[in-house]
Amino acid sequence: DVKVTQSSRYLVKRTGEKVFLECVQDMDHENMFWYRQDPGLGLRLIYFSYDVKMKEKGDIPEGYSVSREKKERFSLILESASTNQTSMYLCASSLSPRQENTEAFFGQGTRLTVV
Amino acid sequence: AQSVSQHNHHVILSEAASLELGCNYSYGGTVNLFWYVQYPGQHLQLLLKYFSGDPLVKGIKGFEAEFIKSKFSFNLRKPSVQWSDTAEYFCAVNKKDDKIIFGKGTRLHILP
Numbered sequence: 138d139v140k141v142t143q144s145s146r147y148l149v150k151r152t153g154e155k156v157f158l159e160c161v162q163d164m165d166h167e168n169m170f171w172y173r174q175d176p177g178l179g180l181r182l183i184y185f186s187y188d189v190k191m192k193e194k195g196d197i198p199e200g201y202s203v204s205r206e207k208k209e210r211f212s213l214i215l216e217s218a219s220t221n222q223t224s225m226y227l228c229a230s231s232l233s234p235r236q237e238n239t240e241a242f243f244g245q246g247t248r249l250t251v252v
Numbered sequence: 253a254q255s256v257s258q259h260n261h262h263v264i265l266s267e268a269a270s271l272e273l274g275c276n277y278s279y280g281g282t283v284n285l286f287w288y289v290q291y292p293g294q295h296l297q298l299l300l301k302y303f304s305g306d307p308l309v310k311g312i313k314g315f316e317a318e319f320i321k322s323k324f325s326f327n328l329r330k331p332s333v334q335w336s337d338t339a340e341y342f343c344a345v346n347k348k349d350d351k352i353i354f355g356k357g358t359r360l361h362i363l364p
Contacts, residue, residue: 170352177261179342179356195351227296231352239284239303241344241352243296
């Protein structure tokens with residue numbers, strides 16, 4: 138089974154802190170994604186990466202950056218955390234969309250609270 | 253902008269009722285379509301998917317969905333719901349060579 142592991146289930150950080158959310162997948166997937174999930178807004182794509190060192194902005198990239206130094210690991214960085222970044226963060230991975238089976242597999246999520 | 257619309261934000265049904273959750277998308281051309289489910293306290297998991305072929309797709313736990321290309325729709329159905337179907341359901345779409353876009357979700361609450 139595909140496993141997508143997020144390093145923390147719960148995090149509490151102070152405003153202005155630099156925050157790292159880590160995600161690792163074990164199925165050699167090309168694509169990795171970071172979403173945030175908020176009530177009534179569904180899943181909104183922050184960034185995605187289709188290869189090592191490649192990244193593309195999603196719909197809400199402001200205030201975030203990402204890093205993909207290795208194929209299996211995709212990190213989300215909040216350069217200076219703010220209270221409006223309090224949310225559930227979901228990491229996902231999938232095969233290349235140029236292949237047929239492009240369903241995404243999700244991690245358990247990290248609930249981040251910025252105080 | 254490309255988008256996915258789910259018609260109902262919150263649905264309440266009694267056990268054994270029939271279910272249909274609407275999903276429309278705005279992409280043109282060839283798309284892959286998905287329904288994901290998130291049970292309380294659990295991670296998102298795939299319910300069913302459509303890539304090509306028969307537009308009526310069967311998934312896990314008795315769910316099915318029908319792709320109607322002319323209507324840009326991919327509605328989720330189940331003939332008789334159970335209390336354990338209480339969850340949030342997300343429709344998602346991607347084009348080949350593109351990211352996966354999700355709808356805002358539908359919270360389904362089944363009354364025992």
